[in-house]
Amino acid sequence: MTRKLRIATRGSALALAQTGMIAAELTRLTGVEVTITVVTTEGDTSRASLASIGGTGVFASALRASLDEGGCDLVVHSLKDLPTAAYPGLVLGAVPLREDPRDALCSRDGLTLDDLPQGSRIGTGSPRRVAQLLSLRPDLRVIDIRGNVDTRLAKVSSGELDAVVLAAAGLTRLGRLDAVSEFFDLSVWPTAPGQGALAIEAREEDSIPELIEIQHDGTRIGIGAERAVLAALEAGCSAPIGASSTFVGDTLTLSAVVYSADGSAELGSTRSVTLESPGDLAAAEAAAIALGSAIAAQLLSDGAGELAELGAGIR
Incomplete structure (x- = not known):
């Protein structure tokens, strides 16, 4: 009988894309049959800013609860969204090869950060990115935004915003590098701890030897x-x-x-x-x-x- 694994993830296009990559790689390397289950998290349903709803764990808690309760065998997280505190009964089963950890500017007319006109409106939901933008360009108007990658990019193409800052890894996984105007060098623009990496969580009591193949x-x-x-x-x-x-x-x-x-x-x-x-x-x-x-x-x-x-x- 073919071994089967159930993987839970968020329902965003990016979450599904990166989980699909993990599922396909596990099947290719080990022959295990993988099914994907979508779990809705607080971060998906709330329209409030990440800072106001706590930030830490808003994308992870429901996934972890599903895993802990036996609703799935594995969970795929964006590592930058995973709280640093351990979750009782769960372990970090594998960390695959990291994608590009840099942030990227996606602007109108392909303008770089230096070239954007004074007072330009730039969207981000990250307090770190807000601080970094204002440290380099205190004249900018930084707008708090939520939504998936396509929603954010649409705010630029519609003219509502002059630019948005997004993770290069997410744009890569969605095949949207065409939207990038500039990549920020990590030496002057360090990103969120774990950005670009994925975390595969499992129950501590389970033995899932297939994970060694993607570690x-x-x-x-x-x-x-x-x-x-x-x-x-x-x-x-x-x-x-x-x-x-x-x-x-x-x-x-x-x-x-x-x-x-x-x-x-x-x-x-x-x-x-x-x-x-x-x-x-x-x-x-x-x-x-x-x-x-x-x-x-x-x-x-x-x-x-x-x-x-x-x-x-x-x-």
Whole structure:
């Protein structure tokens, strides 16, 4: 009898696209039969801003509950939306190879951020992106928006907005890179911890050996460092914090930046660690988490806690 797995995901076009990719890869590599179930989350039904409804977990809670209650065998999350706190009884079963972690500007007439006229209207639902936009262009009018990728891009094509900022990974998975006017370099525009990566959650009690086939250790180690910054700062996934990790050989480098809400000030830190046993995933993850925690401790010592409470936010 063919082994079967049930995967739950959100119903957005992007969630279905990335879950479909995981399902197809599992079937290709292992022969397992995969079915996909759609679960509606609070983040899908509420039209309020992410910051006002809590940000952390609004896209994950219902999926996790379905998994915990036996409604599915696996859940696919966008890792940047996954809370850092553990969910009792669930484990991170696999982290596939990361897609492009950068943010992208999608603007009218293909204009770059520097070229947009003074006072241009740019849409985003992310406090981090608001802060980053205003830090570079305080003259901009940043508009809080919700909705899927197509809805946001339509606001530009209709003239309601001059531009929107979206994750390059989502545009790649939806085949919409044609909409990109500019990619933001991670060295000046770090993105959300885990952006571009997917998380496959499973029940701790289950044995799903097929997941080893889609696991990418380098991605898992890097996002472990980035998310450790969030966890140590006790910040949610909607906080104005950017983090970016890179591997060169066995050396993991992590940069993190905390912004004031209005982008008028920021604090950053960059550190590296050489992994003593890069082939030992557990040891490498522990070293990565320690690196992220050390950076967070430095940022807090430098005043990041007070800084993040400053600013006027979206105008």
